[in-house]
Amino acid sequence: MEYTRDIDNRWSFKEADTKEYTHCYHNYPAMMIPQVARTLMDEFCPKGKFELIFDPYAGSGTTLVEASIKGINSVGTDLNPLARLMSRVKTTHYDLDTIENLFSEIQFKIGFYFPSKVQNRNFDRISNYTFWYSEDSLLRLSYLNQLIESLDDYKDFFRLILSEVVRESSFTRNGEFKRFKMSEKQLKLFKPEVFKLFVTKGMRNINGLRQFNAIKRLPECTKICGFNSAIEIPSDIISNSSVDMVVTSPPYGDSHTTVAYGQFSRWANEWFGFENAKNLDSILMGGKKSAKEYFETESIRDILDEIKAKDFKRYQEVTSFLNDYWSSIKNVAKVVRNGGMICYVVGNRTVKGVQIPLDYFTAEMFEKCGFTHKITIVREIPNKRMPSKNSPTNVAGMKASTMSNEYIVIMEKNCD
Numbered sequence: 227m228e229y230t231r232d233i234d235n236r237w238s239f240k241e242a243d244t245k246e247y248t249h250c251y252h253n254y255p256a257m258m259i260p261q262v263a264r265t266l267m268d269e270f271c272p273k274g275k276f277e278l279i280f281d282p283y284a285g286s287g288t289t290l291v292e293a294s295i296k297g298i299n300s301v302g303t304d305l306n307p308l309a310r311l312m313s314r315v316k317t318t319h320y321d322l323d324t325i326e327n328l329f330s331e332i333q334f335k336i337g338f339y340f341p342s343k344v345q346n347r348n349f350d351r352i353s354n355y356t357f358w359y360s361e362d363s364l365l366r367l368s369y370l371n372q373l374i375e376s377l378d379d380y381k382d383f384f385r386l387i388l389s390e391v392v393r394e395s396s397f398t399r400n401g402e403f404k405r406f407k408m409s410e411k412q413l414k415l416f417k418p419e420v421f422k423l424f425v426t427k428g429m430r431n432i433n434g435l436r437q438f439n440a441i442k443r444l445p446e447c448t449k450i451c452g453f454n455s456a457i458e459i460p461s462d463i464i465s466n467s468s469v470d471m472v473v474t475s476p477p478y479g480d481s482h483t484t485v486a487y488g489q490f491s492r493w494a495n496e497w498f499g500f501e502n503a504k505n506l507d508s509i510l511m512g513g514k515k516s517a518k519e520y521f522e523t524e525s526i527r528d529i530l531d532e533i534k535a536k537d538f539k540r541y542q543e544v545t546s547f548l549n550d551y552w553s554s555i556k557n558v559a560k561v562v563r564n565g566g567m568i569c570y571v572v573g574n575r576t577v578k579g580v581q582i583p584l585d586y587f588t589a590e591m592f593e594k595c596g597f598t599h600k601i602t603i604v605r606e607i608p609n610k611r612m613p614s615k616n617s618p619t620n621v622a623g624m625k626a627s628t629m630s631n632e633y634i635v636i637m638e639k640n641c642d
């Protein structure tokens with residue numbers, strides 16, 4: 227079984243500005259770079275009608291922003307409420323003057339901050355809050371929240387700024403997605419300036435919004451949803467054979483042993499009282515363990531057997547993810563029209579020293595659903611959006627090498 231890989235340096239976009247427009251808002255694990263989504267839409271768009279793009283793992287909304295810039299309708303879904311907030315805010319053309327005025331008002335009010343002005347001092351929704359925050363930070367965050375919650379239609383723009391501050395003023399170790407507390411030595415030096423962080427990030431986002439609003443606006447509609455494509459794609463949101471192109475980057479394994487989206491997002495999800503804040507990682511792909519394989523594979527059969535022989539538990543983790551992934555692919559395949567294109571940006575992680583070629587598996591599964599493999603582009607990840615080392619044992623400091631390439635699997639749904 228051959229799925230041709232093409233190593234193409236052009237796709238590393240080494241010199242590119244990945245923070246243009248609203249792409250500069252809020253960090254998120256394993257973000258796709260805008261240039262990848264943009265170039266896929268330019269170079270691999272389907273023949274004929276090109277009106278609807280779908281991203282079944284929308285994350286921070288990179289694909290949706292790029293679709294919006296091109297004036298193409300899009301639907302994105304993600305089970306993570308923080309990801310949906312990001313996608314919503316990044317694709318909204320807020321009125322710049324209003325945003326600037328509101329931002330000035332907030333800055334004015336924080337200039338006259340006194341702890342006695344804080345109305346909500348109940349932090350019970352945040353697990354172990356005294357372990358993660360100083361009292362001073364909690365009160366300042368609560369004050370910002372108080373100012374933001376009165377802003378009606380503009381609230382989300384400022385909530386997204388606050389979300390980053392909530393995480394960065396906690397005692398979590400910087401630069402890691404998982405929740406590990408700083409060392410005693412780091413804690414002594416750590417003096418988070420909550421208001422300053424908020425103002426700096428606010429200015430950055432307003433600049434991004436200015437750039438985004440300056441692009442000629444084309445008519446389009448962006449829908450952001452919270453359904454799980456591994457269960458079903460609701461037909462009232464996307465009907466069968468209606469999608470022209472899928473541009474997405476799925477997780478490359480379950481969140482417990484790969485990228486911890488739930489842990490990274492828990493700060494904001496708990497702060498805003500969003501659903502599933504505490505158990506998100508267990509509802510994402512591969513979060514529920516399944517005892518057997520529900521797919522048939524030739525492309526990675528030997529690999530799975532090798533992992534099974536080495537460590538049965540790790541094998542079960544991998545197959546639980548692949549079961550969900552296969553269910554999702556079957557559902558995604560149905561909503562793509564004949565002649566439509568799918569572009570999956572995947573990572574091939576290593577488990578027990580064995581690399582799992584998720585690009586082969588992706589191509590094989592879509593082939594079973596009537597797609598033809600066009601090409602798999604191998605791109606180098608230059609600026610380490612993915613951890614090249616992670617901590618699969620959940621032990622702080624224990625690292626294992628993961629990957630530094632991405633594989634972009636490009637396929638076309640066969641015309642009858």
Ligand SMILES: C[S@@+](CC[C@H](N)C(=O)[O-])C[C@H]1O[C@@H](n2cnc3c(N)ncnc32)[C@H](O)[C@@H]1O
Nearest residue numbers: 256257258283285286288304305306454510511
């Ligand atoms: C690699 S990230 C997507 C990154 C995105 N392309 C971006 O640029 O930010 C994968 C996303 O899949 C989401 N996810 C995992 N399992 C899911 C599921 N079953 N249904 C919907 N989203 C899921 C995670 O919450 C995460 O946001």
